[in-house]
Amino acid sequence: MLLVVEDDQAFAGILKNLSHEMGFQVLLAGTAEEALSLARDLTPSAIILDVGLPDQSGLSVLDRLKRNVHTRHIPIHVVSAGDHAQTALSLGAVGYMLKPVRREQVAEVLAKLEARLEQRMHRVLIVEDDERQRDAVSKLLASDDTETVTAGTAAECLELLRTQTFDCMVLDLSLPDTSGYALLETLSQQDAYSFPPVIVYTGRELSADDELRLRRYSKSIIIKGAKSPERLLDEVTLFLHQVVAELPEQQQNMIRQARNRDALLEGRRILVVEDDVRNVYALTNILEPRGALVEIARNGKEALERLATSQLHRELAVDLVLMDVMMPVMDGLTATRAIRENPAWAKLPIIALTAKAMPDDQQRCIEAGASDYMAKPLDVEKLLSLVRVWMPK
Known part of the structure; x- marks a missing residue:
C-alpha cells in the first residue's frame, strides 16, 4: 500500500x-x-x-x-x-x-x-582502523536481517565497493592510508565504485569547516561529537528502515535511550523571544532536556541586542530563533524585519509564534521574513518537528 x-x-x-x-x-x-x-x-x-x-x-x-x-x-x-x-x-x-x-x-x-x-537482508560496510572498535560496531549493528562487513583501511574499503554493493557505510575519518575526506572524494568522482549513503562516526568534534567539506557529499549523514553507540544504532536502523519492534531487545533499549536526547538539538543555541513567563518556562522545559541551550529575550529589541552580541563572540552564535509576535517595546514582526535587514542574519532560521490562528497570520509572518510559523497553544511534537526541520544542519 x-x-x-x-x-x-x-x-x-x-x-x-x-x-x-x-x-x-x-x-x-x-x-x-x-x-x-x-x-x-x-x-x-x-x-x-x-x-x-x-x-x-x-x-x-x-x-x-x-x-x-x-x-x-x-x-x-x-x-x-x-x-x-x-x-x-x-x-x-x-x-x-x-x-x-x-x-x-x-x-x-x-x-x-x-x-x-x-529486500530482506541489509548490508552495512564498517570502515574503522581500530580493530576493537571495528568489532564492537559490527556486533552493535548486526541482527537477523543486517549483515556487517568490515574494512580497516581505505584501500580495503575501495576494493569492497568495487566488487560489492551496500545499503549503508559507517565511516571513521581517521584511516592509516588516507583521510576519510580523500576516500569520499574518490567515491564521488569515480564510477568504478558503488557509493552507498555514508554515516560519519568520529570520536572528535567536527569544526564548521570540517562539516562544510563533508556536506559536499550530499549522501552523507553526520553524527557530531563523541562516539555514541546508541546514536549510531538509532541512525543506522532509521537509515535501513528497520522495524524497531523486530530488532533484538538490547538494540530496542539502546534506541529508546538515543531518543531521549536529540542529536539535532544537542548543544545548539536557541533564542526564545517571548514576554510571557509561562511560555518561556514551557519552551525551556521542552528544549533543554533534549540538549538545546536556551537564551531568553523579553521583546524584539532585546532579541536584536542579543544577536548583535553573538556577532562579536562566535561561541555565543544563535542557531535558531523562536519569535513571539505580540510583545511590548518591539513586536515580533518588526524584530524579524530588522533581523533580515542584516546580511549576516539572512539565513538565520526564525519560527514565528502567534496567539491567534488567523488566516492571514502565516502570510504576514512569512512576508516579514520568518522561516516558518506556528499558532499557540503550542503542540510539543509539532514545535520540536519545526525546530528540527529548520535547525542548520
Whole structure:
C-alpha cells in the first residue's frame, strides 16, 4: 500500500494512476494532518510526500513520522518545488525529486520503492582502523536481517565497493592510508565504485569547516561529537528502515535511550523571544532536556541586542530563533524585519509564534521574513518537528 501526500489534485491523480499501473494500492492525503493520521492508523508500505502542504511543511511530516517508532521504518520519498534535499535526506527520506517531475522519474522512484520493500537482508560496510572498535560496531549493528562487513583501511574499503554493493557505510575519518575526506572524494568522482549513503562516526568534534567539506557529499549523514553507540544504532536502523519492534531487545533499549536526547538539538543555541513567563518556562522545559541551550529575550529589541552580541563572540552564535509576535517595546514582526535587514542574519532560521490562528497570520509572518510559523497553544511534537526541520544542519 502506497500513501501519496499531495495537495495538487492533478499531480496526485497522475501519481495515483501510475502507482496503480505498477501494482500498488494507493491512499491519497491532501494535508499534513490527514497524512499523519493515515500513516499511523494504516502503516502503508511506502510514502510519496510533497513538501508544500496547506497546513504545515511536508518536512515536518517527515520528521514526525521518523520520530515515531511505529512509522519510522516506512520508506518516504519526498517531492518538492523547492530544493530541501539535504534536510529531507538528513531527516531520513530515501530520496528527493524536484518538481516539475516527468512520468519516467516517477516510474523510477516507484520501482526503487518496490525493490526496497522486497529486500530482506541489509548490508552495512564498517570502515574503522581500530580493530576493537571495528568489532564492537559490527556486533552493535548486526541482527537477523543486517549483515556487517568490515574494512580497516581505505584501500580495503575501495576494493569492497568495487566488487560489492551496500545499503549503508559507517565511516571513521581517521584511516592509516588516507583521510576519510580523500576516500569520499574518490567515491564521488569515480564510477568504478558503488557509493552507498555514508554515516560519519568520529570520536572528535567536527569544526564548521570540517562539516562544510563533508556536506559536499550530499549522501552523507553526520553524527557530531563523541562516539555514541546508541546514536549510531538509532541512525543506522532509521537509515535501513528497520522495524524497531523486530530488532533484538538490547538494540530496542539502546534506541529508546538515543531518543531521549536529540542529536539535532544537542548543544545548539536557541533564542526564545517571548514576554510571557509561562511560555518561556514551557519552551525551556521542552528544549533543554533534549540538549538545546536556551537564551531568553523579553521583546524584539532585546532579541536584536542579543544577536548583535553573538556577532562579536562566535561561541555565543544563535542557531535558531523562536519569535513571539505580540510583545511590548518591539513586536515580533518588526524584530524579524530588522533581523533580515542584516546580511549576516539572512539565513538565520526564525519560527514565528502567534496567539491567534488567523488566516492571514502565516502570510504576514512569512512576508516579514520568518522561516516558518506556528499558532499557540503550542503542540510539543509539532514545535520540536519545526525546530528540527529548520535547525542548520
